[in-house]
Amino acid sequence: MEKVLDPRFQRLDIFKAQINGPTEKLDQLPTFEVFVLLREAGIYQHEGIVHAPDREMAFLFAKEQFSRRQTCAGIWTIETPNIFVSPYSENKVSIYDAVQASAETGNEPYKIFHMLKRGKQHKYAGKVHANSPEHALQVAKAALDVSKPVLNAWVARESDFFETSEEDKEIWNTLPEKTFREAIDYKGQAKIDAFLAENNKTS
Amino acid sequence: MNIEAIKNLLYKMADDQLILGHRNSEWIGQGPLLEEDIAFASMAQDKVGQSYTLYQMLNELGEDEPDKVAFLRMAEQFHNSQFVELPIGEYDFSLIRHFLFDTADYYRFDMLINSSIEPISLLARKLKGECRYHSMHADGWIKKLGNGTDESINRLQSALSYAIPYALGIFEESKMEDTLIEENIFGGEILLRERWIEHIDKVISQTQLVLPDLALESPHFGGRYGIHTEHLQPLxxxxxxxxxxxPTADW
Known part of the structure; x- marks a missing residue:
């Protein structure tokens, strides 16, 4: 076998892994996708992933993981495999160009998320009723705003989400006042500067 | 308005928060998974923040400033329950304590919303949401692990049986109890205990765990009167x- 000099390959021990067959499954909890509503008037957007035993616990972890500092008005969590991912497109080509619009709806509510720019988060685009994720995209093309090119879409059944209840929203009441959660609140650099100035004066 | 009774109430609450906040912060960087580490550490920080607010109120009532009150008293001057000063143990005990204490804390603030003392009522209204999250988080874990594996169930069960007499110590009445109730400052420890039992019983009944018969338990009292375990002074x-x-350090 040819020797690869790239240190990343050596660190990965990639050839050993091939010889020994598939690696063991990681001992980790499943992942959940987290969507956050920053303020009441805003829209939900994807913020990241948490490991958790179920979607309720994922919500409890996401609360501190993704709303420790900024304001927050709601969180949705859903297990990663429950999200159907459309093909990706590039430049100004919308994924909806390859989708046949359908005026015929189905029975199951689906949430649709759009990515409009590479590297940006998926944002909630709206809800449609359909019979499958593929069908949901067809309905979405007819029912939602798809005037801008959509580079990727996520589709998931509404019933697979765990959503913040109205009464639980009080958990974020004190958040704007928790300035002590910001490192800047401790004015560390100012204190170091003052200390150094004081020391230079006396020495 | 009975200032001494109010101070007595604020001190026991603030000391509970400060001590448990510090205890729980010992888990930082060592939690069972990253997400839990962050959540548990944040809640510990909330508790220290809550104690600071309560010490500020005490300061307005003539007590020393918060930093001095928090860091310059000896163990026998603290009014926290013995429960919160116990070492963190393994995660099973810390979770059970989180569940038992934070349930009581949530209902205490809920009751204080009706306090005749306006600043206390306003503070309770403000902090209740924070405490609600703490309680939701604890309930989530207890339901999950209380229905998990043999190991998780057995560990939680022994932690629960060990913790219950200490947890009952939270509700030790102070000398000022009657005044607090008569003047509608606080509904009282007995009422709080009833609401606490109702909630923990409801959560535990959804698991494989068994709540010990509380009538047969003798609570670990003394904390509210400055009697503490050997664990408080080193902390x-x-x-x-x-x-x-x-003494002039700034942070």
């Missing part, structure tokens, strides 16, 4: 290391 020494080295 206070550690907490006050900076101020003891340099």
């Amino acid at each position: 206070l020494n550690e907490m006050s290391e900076v101020i003891a080295t340099d």
Whole structure:
């Protein structure tokens, strides 16, 4: 076998892994996708992933993981495999160009998320009723705003989400006042500067 | 308005928060998974923040400033329940304590919303949401692990049986209890205990765990009167290391 000099390959021990067959499954909890509503008037957007035993616990972890500092008005969590991912497109080509619009709806509510720019988060685009994720995209093309090119879409059944209840929203009441959660609140650099100035004066 | 009774109430609440906040912060960087580490550490920080707010109220009532009250008293001057000063143990005990204490804390603030003392009522209204999250988080874990594996169930069960007499110590009545109730400052420890039992019983009944018969337990009292276990003073020494080295230190 040819020797690869790239240190990343050596660190990965990639050839050993091939010889020994598939690696063991990681001992980790499943992942959940987290969507956050920053303020009441805003829209939900994807913020990241948490490991958790179920979607309720994922919500409890996401609360501190993704709303420790900024304001927050709601969180949705859903297990990663429950999200159907459309093909990706590039430049100004919308994924909806390859989708046949359908005026015929189905029975199951689906949430649709759009990515409009590479590297940006998926944002909630709206809800449609359909019979499958593929069908949901067809309905979405007819029912939602798809005037801008959509580079990727996520589709998931509404019933697979765990959503913040109205009464639980009080958990974020004190958040704007928790300035002590910001490192800047401790004015560390100012204190170091003052200390150094004081020391230079006396020495 | 009975200032002494109000101070008595605020001190026991603030001391509980400060001590448990410091205890729980010992888990930082060592939690069972990253997400839990962050959540548990944040809640510990909330508790220290809550104690600071309560010490500020005490300061307005004529007590020393918060930093001095927090870091310059000896163990026998603290009014926290013995429960919160116990070492963190393994995660099973810390979770059970989180569940038992934070349930009581949530209902205490809920009751204080009706306090005749306006600043206390306003503060309770403000902090209730924070406490609601703490309680939701604890309930989530207890339901999950209380229905998990043999190991998780057995561990939680022995932690629960060990913790219950200490947890009952939260509700130790102070000398001012009657005044607090008569003047509608606080509904009282007995009422709080009833609401606490109702909630923990509801959560535990959804698991494989068994709540010990509370009538047969003798609560570990004394904390509210300055009687503490051997574990409090070493914790206070550690907490006050900076101020003891340099009383003018700023942080």
